[in-house]
Amino acid sequence: MEIRIKSFEELTKEELYRILQLRAEVFVVEQECAYLDVDGLDQKALHVLGIGPENICAYTRIFRAGDYFDDPSIGRVVVSSEFRGKALGKKIMEASLKYIEGNLKSTHTVISAQLYLTKFYEDMGFKPEGAEYLEDDIPHIKMRRVHRAPFKND
Numbered sequence: 676m677e678i679r680i681k682s683f684e685e686l687t688k689e690e691l692y693r694i695l696q697l698r699a700e701v702f703v704v705e706q707e708c709a710y711l712d713v714d715g716l717d718q719k720a721l722h723v724l725g726i727g728p729e730n731i732c733a734y735t736r737i738f739r740a741g742d743y744f745d746d747p748s749i750g751r752v753v754v755s756s757e758f759r760g761k762a763l764g765k766k767i768m769e770a771s772l773k774y775i776e777g778n779l780k781s782t783h784t785v786i787s788a789q790l791y792l793t794k795f796y797e798d799m800g801f802k803p804e805g806a807e808y809l810e811d812d813i814p815h816i817k818m819r820r821v822h823r824a825p826f827k828n829d
Contacts, residue, residue, distance in 0.1 A: 676733060676763055677726040678770040683718045690724065693731045701753045710811040716743065723774070725754075725767045732758040733767040739779060746783040746819070747775045768799055776822050783819055790814035 681690070698712050719742045725733030733754045740747050749771045754764045775784050788796050790807060793816060797803075801818035808815055 676766060678767070679724045679726060680737075680770070680774055681722050681724065683720065683722065686722060690722075690731065694722065694724070694734055697731060697734055697753055697755055698751060701756070702751075705756065706813065708811050708813055719743075720750075721774070723767060723771050725763055725770075727755075727758060731755075733763040735767050735771045737771055737774060737779075740781065744785040746785045747779045747781045748785045748787075749775070750787065752786075764795065765799070772799070772820070772822075782822055784822070786818050786820075787815050788818045790816055793818070796820075 686694070695712065702708055702712060703710070716738070717736065720736035720738055723735045723737060724731050727733075734751065735749050735753075736751045738744070738748045738750065742748075743750065749768065752764065752768065754767070772784060775781055784801075785804075786796065786801060787810060788801070791814075793803065796818050799820065801820045804817045804819045806816075808817075
């Protein structure tokens with residue numbers, strides 16, 4: 676999987692279409708959650724694209740400090756169902772964290788994690804913070820990662 680990081684303005688129409696399609700396939704259809712995905716925040720975000728053999732197969736969006744949380748954050752973490760079980764979620768998260776650590780010079784990253792993925796994020800160094808809450812009727816928990824050491828350049 677090739678990783679590309681782009682601002683909203685740098686996305687092609689085709690990339691934006693595929694991002695929205697992938698997010699709708701997983702968050703709206705697969706998770707049966709009717710919510711407004713086009714939330715007006717994509718324009719502020721940096722978009723981390725995981726490009727597979729033919730299309731975008733994994734994705735996250737990064738926010739700078741103050742654009743979503745007080746610290747930089749990662750959201751809309753998604754892997755296409757046909758590419759799961761290949762550690763692409765870990766790879767796209769590592770690329771997102773590496774970008775934050777190297778470019779946003781932050782000592783913390785915050786996420787709003789779906790509760791069932793707590794172990795996945797704990798394995799990446801995130802720790803739960805505060806009480807569980809509902810976000811779009813799905814149980815979530817705020818998690819924070821304190822950056823220990825920068826990722827090695829791959």
